[in-house]
Amino acid sequence: MPLSLMDKDSQTRRVGHTLDVLGRLKSGVEIAEVRADMQTIAARLAQIYPATNRNIGVLLNPLREQLVGLIVLYFLVIFVSSRSKSI
Numbered sequence: 001m002p003l004s005l006m007d008k009d010s011q012t013r014r015v016g017h018t019l020d021v022l023g024r025l026k027s028g029v030e031i032a033e034v035r036a037d038m039q040t041i042a043a044r045l046a047q048i049y050p051a052t053n054r055n056i057g058v059l060l061n062p063l064r065e066q067l068v069g070l071i072v073l074y075f076l077v078i079f080v081s082s083r084s085k086s087i
Contacts, residue, residue: 022063031060031062034060035058035060038058038060039057039058041058042056042057042058
């Protein structure tokens with residue numbers, strides 16, 4: 001949900017720390033760079049707002065990994081369990 005669609009109270013309270021964002025990396029920028037930048041921002045927010053941001057971090061995952069990762073894991077579990085039953 002876009003932040004602009006949230007009610008004003010939800011926009012200004014510093015309690016909801018889950019925010020899913022979809023973005024695209026600029027050509028030539030590595031995800032490691034972006035992770036480092038986002039961790040720097042999170043650390044600065046923790047300094048400014050220690051009561052609410054002290055143990056809050058940032059997690060960046062490639063979209064393919066986010067969408068496909070669990071499916072691969074499920075198939076792997078099914079495959080391994082089916083192989084162990086046939087032995």
